[in-house]
Amino acid sequence: MSFPSEVYFNNSVNRPLQEETSYDKEELKILHEKNHGMLNPEQKNVYDSIIQNVYNKVGGVFFVYGSGGCGKTFLWQTLCCRLRSEGKIVLHVASCGIAAVLLPGGRTAHSRFHIPLKLDQDSIAGIRHGTDIVELIQQTDLIIWDEAPMQHCHAFESVDHFLRDIMSAIDKRRAKKPFGGITIVFGGDYRQILHMIPKASRAEVVGSTLNKSKIWEFFQVFLLKKNMRLHAENTEMENKVIVDFSKWQLLVGDGKVKNFSPDADTAEMLIKIPDQYVVHTTQNLIESLFEITYPDFVRNMSSHSYLRSRSILTLTNIVVDDINNNILEKIPGTLHTYLSQDSIDDVGDEDNEFRSAFPVEYLNSLNMPCIPKHELNIKVGVIVMLMRNLNQIIGLCNGTRMIVASCKKNSIECEVLCGSHAGSKHLIPRTEMISTDTSWPFEFKRIQFPLQIYYAMTINKCQGQSLDTVGLYLPRAVFFHGHVYVAISRVTKPEGLHILIDSDDGTTTNITSNVVYEEVFYNLPSINDENVSD
Template sequence: MPFPSEVYFSNAVNRLLQEETSYDKEELKILHEKNLGMLNPEQKNVYDSIIQNVYNKVGGVFFVYKSGECGKTFMWHTLYCRLRSEGKIVLPVASYGIAAVLLSGGRTAHSRFHIPLKLDQDSTAGIRHGTDIAELIQQTDLIIWDEAPMQHRHAFESVDRSLRDIMSDVDKRRAKKPFGSITVVFGGDYRQILPVIPKTSRAEVVGSTLNKSKILEFCQVFLLKQNMRLHAGNTEMENKVIADFSKWQLLVGDGKVENFSPDADTGEMLIKISDQYVIHTMQNPIESLFEITYPDFLRNMSSHSYLRSRAILTPTNVVVDDINNSILEKIPGTLHTYLSQDSIDDVGDEDNEFISAFPVEYLNSLNMPYVP
């Protein structure tokens, strides 16, 4: 294999800066021209406002509020294709890993900005002067922060303090501007998951969101409403079904759906789900759900397109296990079960009664989170 150039071994080279400036500018320019013509008027308005703000170098904070399927990720892609094709630096981050994977060069916000795991109202991000990440931020033109409503407001405020400090080396006046006068765009939907705070009240969860932060005072808010899935070459009937379901979901999220009333015992709000969204069965509900979602399963179980085009979503892992076990029973062939826990390591003396307290049958029943 060819030996790397000596420049890569030099301590003077900022590898973070190299990563963010090594994109194929011609390829990005072609992608941008293609995507730009596909933006709808709502997306184009957001795109123009952000691009103008970046070019004027005045800094600014934007919040793009949207419901699902409004083409938010596509708009992010168009933005950083434009700026990166011109040699500008864009840092796309997200509040969790799956969303970050969807962004080109994306990272989680904690990884990119070194946000502490334990946060309070006085926390700062772990970015020090003179480091590679500090130099990268000083040359950054745009930060895109996806799925912002899931993040605790202290995370945004800690990054704000650190960026003001870092950018004060460039211009002392930047220390008084939000995020050190770097253009920052937040995106997300408050109807989805808010910050997860174990064993706390609803009021504290709501109080931890971005809209309770002082940063929101500087935000220019845009609202995306147009569902892009209605323009994906579907039939008129398919578009109507998607539109009706999307409208019903938004009404549920806003608490405006019909038959919306509090439960007499718990006080929780209850809704009546329309019959068209319910599978009525008196037999095995999992079996009925599976048959409707995966019709003619045995004939199509080896088809990638068949499996990619459908899925069953559940609120808990217990239901996932039930569905997986039901499907495994239908697949022809011999079923092998591999038990994850058979013994306890480091139990001390052989006469210790600790071993007998945890028999093999109990250890076999353990189902660790994130481990299939």
């Protein structure tokens, strides 16, 4: 079943688009009735509050705070089915592409609201009055924004300014209401990785979060505590294992795991990983973790269900590339190599001396964040991840997982692996990408396929995903809030977590660091709070 997308706006051609797929209101109504009956009391409380505000047209700003497995996505789906089955408009956005493709009719918040890339406290979303998207938003009944803690608070403030502006055209009083009087619900988990600001201090990172914004005073906060992964059909022992695992995850995320420090003078927070999750080996570390994460790989490497349910996670792109290149060698077939076209942008034709200081060979050697490598090596059947938004209406978002179906001279055919568009095939073209890294004295432009091999990825990139099997490789200490928590909370069952920690002497260990910015939780409800929605 497909979900509605209403009308979308295409930046490149400046005209509205209608999603090709349609939806059946009766199917949505049936799905809503099924889902509504499965809501637990916590979810039902949130659901009733939001629905009441939507139907009374009083607006309201909500934040649903819950860890993975508490049913936030299930709640979003239930709300969408109810409202869309009655012909109401729901805009579903997320702070990252991976989370967006998992939502019914989802898009990234930056794409939907045209949020500027460079933000400050006076920024405003860049949608012009009189466009179709403005008319759509003016008729919107509910906005759902998932993975909110990942975004800088100025992004929410820019959308608040924009919505107050366009909704005042309908009723001037709405200019004084948060988000223009549109009911909006945010969701997320502040234990996860926050918005990363290059070279910023801990105080700057915490100060950039949504709950430290001036608009936080308007929020009504709900806490989801019940773990939806507990099932009646499980044995008592199985449910106990899940409960214990979930409690340990939350303790890690809250920074409340008992510290383990062989040196009492160290300021580093060290924790001991339970033995059942630790991988010890005297063999090649990466090879050992690969065999555990991808058992019987050669026989299963064409199985979509096998591939979409597992991944190796690590800290840096350099290690990710080493792991992916190692796995690529194990896959039979012809190796296809695609080279990029690199250049310096916005340099005058007469500035030959400046250009000669940066020859093409040097530009080819540059590796920048969010920009594909100069040399892309790939085979048919390899899993890849899209590195930029191409067409979110058909599921081609930054973070979409795909399998290479064929390699052509000027395009690569890929099949979407998961999400609501799973099974669809698309030709991925070479794309022009310009780096926003301001540390260089020039604007760097690369034309390359926006793809990277997916078998391993960084912990930052995996945020928003759920996997059955996770191999976590830590060759060095984590360096940012939420790294350990995000990695261990991606897995849906405790037996699927395998952690390999490389110690300084070249052996494996069960001791690792855990970075938690505890001050980010100061004005958030605790899991022990009885009444957190007041």
